[in-house]
Each structure stands twice: as C-alpha cells, then as structure tokens.
Amino acid sequence: MQQQLAARLRQWGVRVTPQRLAIAEAVLNSSDHPSVQQIYERVRQHFPSMTLATIYSTLDVLEQSGLIQELPFQKVSRYEPNLDPHVNLVCVQCGDVVDAQQGHQAVVRLKNQVARDANFEIGWQRVDFYGCCRRCAAGQASQPATASQ
Helix, strand or coil: CCCHHHHHHCCCCCCCHHHHHHHHHHHCCCCCCCCCHHHHHHCCCCCCCCCHHHHHHHHHHHHHHHCCEEEHHHHHEEECCCCCCEEEECCCCCCEEEEEECCCHHHHHHHHHHHHHHCCCCCCCCEEEEECHHHHHHHHCCCCCCCCC
C-alpha cells in the first residue's frame, strides 16, 4: 500500500515524505472518516514532532490530488477516503460518520439520472443520512424517560 500510495503522490508531483505517507495512510486506511484531530493523534504516535500545520497542508495536497475528499460538517470537517458514490451515515449524538453498506447502486442511478436530465457533468456527490448509530440509539433506549412538568 505504501509503495502504491507513494507512486500516486509522485504522479501528482507531490514530494513524498514519511510524514505525508503516514497522514495519507491514516486517512486512506480508515473507515471512520477521521477529523484532523483524530489524524493528528494517530500519526503523532510515530512522529511525535508532527504539527497540525503539517496535517492541514498534507490533507490539502491529498484532496487536490484527488485521493480524499473533505466533508465539512457544522462543527468539524472529516476526511473521506471512499470517493465512489455511496451514502454516509452521520450520528447526530456522537458524530461518527460511516459508509452505508447498502445503497451504493441507488446513489449511482440517481447521479446518472440527474446528470442526464439536467445535461450536467457531475464531478462528485455527497449523500448524508443523519440519525443515531446503534451504540447511541441503545444508550437512549436504556435512559429512563423524564416526565415533563
């Protein structure tokens, strides 16, 4: 994976450093759409002198290279390694963002239909569904109901 990633970065004219590779791997090998802070915590284990400025600049380079996509949310941006059409499930309680296991084909059909009907070339799309993840929903179910007075 590291050699393929390094080769792809070089194709885009990106200078490859161990720090950049670590940041890229932290995003591309994740399934949780990490925030900058999460990426920082993951790479700091191997690069204690890593700065947030390095994280931000590398994420910008990776996004411009077409390797990742920034997902701006109200409180914090997350980074998307899966650029194929899909649905993101966003938990409004804990903030987790995961890819839905189903619905990819429906997103592709919708994207194609919109492009065809509007005579519009779509570069990318983002489909988010908001609700509660299983862990948070289970926590809510176990909370006693409070009576309003």
